[in-house]
Amino acid sequence: MNEKDKVPYVVTSKSHTAVAINCAAKAGEWIQSKLGTVKQLGTKSSAQDLVTEVDKGAEQMIRKLILTHFPDHAILGEEGVEPGPEALTKALEAVKDEPYVWIIDPIDGTTNYVHGFPFYSVSIALAYQGEVILGVIYDPSRDELFIAEKGKGAYVHGNPTAVSKDNDLSESLLATGFPTEHSFNLPNNMAGIQALLPKVRNLRGGGSAALHMAYVAAGRLSGYWELGLNPWDIAAGALLIQESGGKVTDTKGRPYDLSVRNIAATNGKIHEGLLNTLSEAEATGY
């Protein structure tokens, strides 16, 4: 047989979920083994937007593993897209007709990783015809694996997750992220903080969008908002929250989809309060 006519061997027996878990666990373990050894620290869209050889290596590892099992699937990975909204729009356009698209953030929380602050994660989602059907977030520092399958619930280490029961902003622990884009998103975020902080129990900025969202799903945070994100930061977390009984929209209340960059994610009960406060403070990022 001619070399080019050879059909590559494809492992077909594993489910999407098993592959996602395997990828997250393997990449997480490798990332953890490299903690404190970063040699190439680079910047992307701004001086605060970091990337290392570990981010790139982990994404390569995940891509290879996914393609071993699903060679026809498309992959949208953070390290494969140029920084900035224009490149993202193009990348989303390029995969819009692909039935299956994997969405990967190899290290969500690279700044924390570089500093040894143990709050970072691997985030992997799978979208089918534009809708997220699977989400896995792995925190290697705590060995916590969050999994959600559309219509089948969300779990952390096999136990079902549920959003918190806090009824009101005054009983809420919120989180946000501080934007690396300083001309528009940062002042908007600061206006939001100024308006929300006096109304809530307290506010956290942990530095991993994906883990913040996993914590909303698990009821450890009442809600979370952030401006200027990318699909790999939020796709897995959005499904986790929806499957845990919470609500995910953009900061104006429109339904979540892969193009949403300004995210509001809550237990549902405080959603309106969060959105109204952001809107009154002109802090929605729009």
Ligand code: IPD
């Ligand atoms: C970042 C983290 C951070 C958030 C930033 C993201 P990265 O992702 O999620 O918490 O505030 O907006 O870009 O760059 O570490 O993958």
Ligand code: CA
């Ligand atoms: Ca990220």
Ligand code: CA
């Ligand atoms: Ca990342």
